[in-house]
Amino acid sequence: MIRTRFAPSPNGPLHLGHAYAALVAHDLARAQDGEFLLRIEDIDGERSRVEFVEEFFRDLEWLGLNWDGEARFQSKRLPGHAEAGERLKAMGLLYPCRCTRAEIAAAATAMGPDGPVYPGTCRHRPGTSESFDPEGAAWRLDVARALDLTGPLAWTDERAGPQRAAPEIFGDVVLLRKDLPASYHLAATLDDATEGITLVTRGMDLFPASHVHRLLQALLGLPVPVWHHHPLLIEPDGRKLAKRRGAPSLGDRRRAGEDGRAIVEALREGRFPAGISLSEGLHQAP
Numbered sequence: 325m326i327r328t329r330f331a332p333s334p335n336g337p338l339h340l341g342h343a344y345a346a347l348v349a350h351d352l353a354r355a356q357d358g359e360f361l362l363r364i365e366d367i368d369g370e371r372s373r374v375e376f377v378e379e380f381f382r383d384l385e386w387l388g389l390n391w392d393g394e395a396r397f398q399s400k401r402l403p404g405h406a407e408a409g410e411r412l413k414a415m416g417l418l419y420p421c422r423c424t425r426a427e428i429a430a431a432a433t434a435m436g437p438d439g440p441v442y443p444g445t446c447r448h449r450p451g452t453s454e455s456f457d458p459e460g461a462a463w464r465l466d467v468a469r470a471l472d473l474t475g476p477l478a479w480t481d482e483r484a485g486p487q488r489a490a491p492e493i494f495g496d497v498v499l500l501r502k503d504l505p506a507s508y509h510l511a512a513t514l515d516d517a518t519e520g521i522t523l524v525t526r527g528m529d530l531f532p533a534s535h536v537h538r539l540l541q542a543l544l545g546l547p548v549p550v551w552h553h554h555p556l557l558i559e560p561d562g563r564k565l566a567k568r569r570g571a572p573s574l575g576d577r578r579r580a581g582e583d584g585r586a587i588v589e590a591l592r593e594g595r596f597p598a599g600i601s602l603s604e605g606l607h608q609a610p
């Protein structure tokens with residue numbers, strides 16, 4: 325049975341771009357009598373707010389996008405994330421790093437999907453285990469070493485077709501943050517497996533992240549889903565909708581008396597508000 329999820333982070337209100345992401349996940353599941361889950365990605369304690377979570381529930385009900393079962397909270401799974409982190413450490417695949425953003429930017433020689441690629445400063449730090457106190461450090465994945473272990477990996481996006489996994493485009497990603505026993509990559513990959521997600525739907529902006537997630541699945545022995553990276557709603561300047569650039573929140577539209585189901589119906593039919601369009605851009609296979 326197909327199972328999808330919508331996985332918003334409660335660090336701001338939802339806007340039309342989120343409604344589109346939720347409807348893609350909802351409709352793909354419902355079209356095949358599958359399940360549609362809601363996961364609240366709330367591990368970032370500094371930025372997550374419970375008020376936003378309550379708004380998410382109201383917004384989704386108002387849109388008519390009903391999820392199956394109880395909403396799941398990523399923060400409740402942190403012990404499991406930490407345990408997976410320990411397994412990767414025991415495999416010799418993680419190393420501690422205290423480099424600051426500024427140090428990385430100054431030393432980097434390449435750009436990746438999230439900015440400057442980490443130049444590997446701490447990867448082969450001599451005597452790491454004895455003389456380097458890893459408390460308070462972030463832990464990075466030694467991607468080259470991990471790929472040596474797994475060999476070449478492939479994954480499939482329903483729209484873009486077969487992909488060769490290329491996690492190296494990010495450099496050695498952080499898997500355990502300084503302040504958390506997880507990071508987006510580790511938490512999302514583990515939670516998708518725990519929830520039995522068979523089709524991971526999310527925006528094209530997160531397409532590159534799936535290369536890393538595929539590698540983590542191989543290292544941790546997790547099932548491999550299919551992915552569906554959907555187009556993004558963009559503004560006339562080509563940038564995706566964002567609350568900070570004035571996209572009205574769904575909550576404001578709900579309180580103003582608009583019809584949420586009509587908004588979803590318009591999105592389904594490809595009718596967007598003035599100035600908003602769908603960016604069909606697809607990634608090329610590397």
Ligand code: GLU
Binds near residue numbers: 365530
């Ligand atoms: N929490 C992420 C976001 O709000 C989505 C993560 C995902 O779908 O994998 O952008």
